[in-house]
Amino acid sequence: MHNRYITGTWLSMVKELENNKVQGVSLNLLFKVVVGNGRAVKFWLDPWVLPEPLLMGFPLLFALEKRKSCLVAKRVGFEGRWDWYRRPRSEAEIKEWRRLCRLLDEVSLNSNTDSWKWRGDEKHGFSVKGMKKLLIKEKDFSDKLIFKWVRWVPKKCNIFVWKAVMDRVPTMVSLQARNCFTGDVNCGMCNMGPESIDHLLCHCHIAIEVWNAVSFWCHTAPIFFFDVKDIVDIHKHVGAGKEKRKILKGIVWTTCWCIWKAKNDRRFNEIEANPVEIIHNIKSLGFLWFKSRSQRKGISWEKWYKFDVC
Structure with a gap:
């Protein structure tokens, strides 16, 4: 033409x-x-x-x-x-x-x-x-990240983690990089470092407490991340069976969502970020979503609370 x-x-x-x-x-x-x-x-x-x-x-x-x-x-x-x-x-x-x-x-x-x-x-x-x-x-996708969604968590959680891994979440650091914000860029939860997605989900001391509590609840080795991309594959390295790994992946997604929500509540509603409260929200939301959206609809709160899922 x-x-x-x-x-x-x-x-x-x-x-x-x-x-x-x-x-x-x-x-x-x-x-x-x-x-x-x-x-x-x-x-x-x-x-x-x-x-x-x-x-x-x-x-x-x-x-x-x-x-x-x-x-x-x-x-x-x-x-x-x-x-x-x-x-x-x-x-x-x-x-x-x-x-x-x-x-x-x-x-x-x-x-x-x-x-x-x-x-x-x-x-x-x-x-x-x-x-x-x-x-x-x-196309050559050999160096690309393969992102598989978790079916039993809502789309908003899948999309959030997907955007987080690509650094497309509106943290203070990313907003400043786009000239959308010129104020204080410190973390909305701990106020001890620039609020990047890596800091918020991996390095913030409140997030670290939450991840330690999640690993204790799920009976796994301590969960920690060097950067946010580790989140995608962490369920593969916790020494659990196939079915438990699938459930744990959804819990990791839910944890990311609850940490993000706690940060927003602290910044916009002035609600103090409390690790205990975040853990409670993770367990409650996780139970609600897993029971209503997975094939394990008969699971009880007692078993879920003890993470007796397999």
């Missing part, structure tokens, strides 16, 4: 197609026209007789063409007429002209309507799902 002849929103879409490539080929070149009557296909600008538009293969002739956006039907068949600024006369122009004539000798129009064909999957045709698979296939 020749960008000089496209404007506005369509230009942005064409640029996206050109910038994304599959096996070194721009996505826009994976669309090809199946020519019928030639009345909806641009002779120079659309890929119809070659995998790419003719302007790319015959740039000298394209420069001589008066009507750059002319249709195939105006250049091929009974209606076919050429409209040059001047006839091709240089050796290179004549060479291109002969090559184009040989190419067009194999073209014949018919009464069918012109249509587009997706070359990325000729068996099944175009679909958004197929396009997504094609693009993902080209």
Whole structure:
């Protein structure tokens, strides 16, 4: 597609197609026209007789063409007429002209309507799902974080932990970095260090007390984090069975949510952050969510409180 002849929103879409490539080929070149009557296909600008538009293969002739956006039907068949600024006369122009004539000798129009064909999957045709698979296939995710949601905790908890791991949570430090805040950036709970997501969930002394209490409640080795990314995999390293690890992962998510909520209560409602109260909220919310959202609906509060879940 020749960008000089496209404007506005369509230009942005064409640029996206050109910038994304599959096996070194721009996505826009994976669309090809199946020519019928030639009345909806641009002779120079659309890929119809070659995998790419003719302007790319015959740039000298394209420069001589008066009507750059002319249709195939105006250049091929009974209606076919050429409209040059001047006839091709240089050796290179004549060479291109002969090559184009040989190419067009194999073209014949018919009464069918012109249509587009997706070359990325000729068996099944175009679909958004197929396009997504094609693009993902080209990406290297070997160094990317794999984030699996916990089904029995609400979406808000999953989203919060996901955003926390990517450092997209509005802590004081991140707000200051975005020029959204110019005041005191110290932790809203302990007031003993800049409120980054790492400090809030991993290094704040109140958070550390909470994590120690959670590990004691769940009968695991002490839980601690160097940074927030450790949260995603901590359940794998606590020496528990498969089922218990799944439950513990949800409890870790719930703990993150309750710490965040306690910080907000301290900053906006002036409610003192109390580790004992946070632990109580973790157990209560965890029980409510686990009982109502998991397949273990028969679990009792007594068993949950003792973490007798397996």
